[in-house]
Amino acid sequence: MFIMTIDPSKISSSITPFAMIDEHSAIPSEQEILFTMHTVFRIAEITQTPSNSRLWEVQLTITDDNDPQLSTLTNRIKEEVQGPTGWHRMGQLTLKVGHFDQAEELYNELLNGASDDRDIAHIYHQLACVRQDRGEYREAAEFLEKSLKVYEQILSPNDPELASVYNNIGTTYYGMGEYSKALEYYKKSLKIYETSLPPTHPVLAISYNNIGLVYKNMGEYSKALEYYEKDLEITKKTLPPTHPDLATSYNNIGSVYDGMGEYSKALEYYKKSQKINETSLHPTQPCFYTKD
Known part of the structure; x- marks a missing residue:
């Protein structure tokens, strides 16, 4: 059960608008509030109800874009979840939250419609990430090899996308217990990142x-x-x-x-x-x- 707390003094109604719609509700006796899309709540507390061990109360507090912690977190996510289109970013986000089957289905659909070499290499890379996250390291290595083969033909040696492939090759070797090989590719990746990214980039x-x-x-x-x-x-x-x-x-x-x-x-x-x-x-x- 979600219990929402709204303190108008702590938010800007122009940024996080909401409206009381009791008088327009089909059930006038119920208090109803209409929130704008993308309204964000902070989880304040989660407690088990004394009367029912299967029921939990989640205390939520409304926030807005002026919340410094929300702003910091949003900026971090934007830097971590990137891609040329919304579908690519959706795939990365799906991977990030652990929905591997959905991510694989999405990337296979994108691969079927892809014609650009860079796009194809990116999708191979993401399919490798799906296999990697499942612990299927041999299969991940096959997709990474395909991705790397294309990228090395079209990218400069210092391109961050190439670094990302090197990083995941390192992760694949790490998963197989080959630490020296993992270290070799992690360092190749880092060398590119240190010259191509801001010093505080989350990657x-x-x-x-x-x-x-x-x-x-x-x-x-x-x-x-x-x-x-x-x-x-x-x-x-x-x-x-x-x-x-x-x-x-x-x-x-x-x-x-x-x-x-x-x-x-x-x-x-x-x-x-x-x-x-x-x-x-x-x-x-x-x-x-x-x-x-």
Whole structure:
């Protein structure tokens, strides 16, 4: 059950318009409010009702475009979800929320209608991401090989799209446990990103995190810490302070200190991670501890 709270003093009605429509309702005894499309609510609290263990109350508070945390999060999503058309961006968003079958169906439809080489290479790349997210690394590698073959013929060596393919080849090798190969491609990807993207771009944070993850699994903790700290620096600048991804970054650094035997430092970062998770996740929701 959703319980919505509207405080007119905290929002601009010109930006987030809503209207009381009780007198126009088919059921006059009910209080009805009409919201504009794209109205955004902040989740304030989720509680289980005492009378019914299967019923939960979700407390929502209306917000608007002037909310600084919403603005930060929106800008981050816009940078992460990109593509030449709305359908391509929809595919990326579908992947991001874990609807892999829908993403695959969409990209196969786009592939059937594609004629431009760059578009075809992009779709092959996204189909590889679908397979990768399912853990189907061999199949992902086949699509990445197709994508890379086209991209290398039409793109400059420093194009970010080429870097993205290198990154996902690295992720495929990582998934197969081939850490040296993964590191090789992650670094090829990072070299392009560092020369072609702004220094606080979220893709750079992901790239630093990936390299840190490989070094941690190889037992090279000092190098892992170096890259995890770079990831954290960008994440702190581009996400709200209670975002779960920030908790993940703190947790990753904690795990490195843990592996190094520096338990006081590890505890410090684990507690930072826990504090965010306690405010952004329900106590029964499993925490997402690593970005791999």
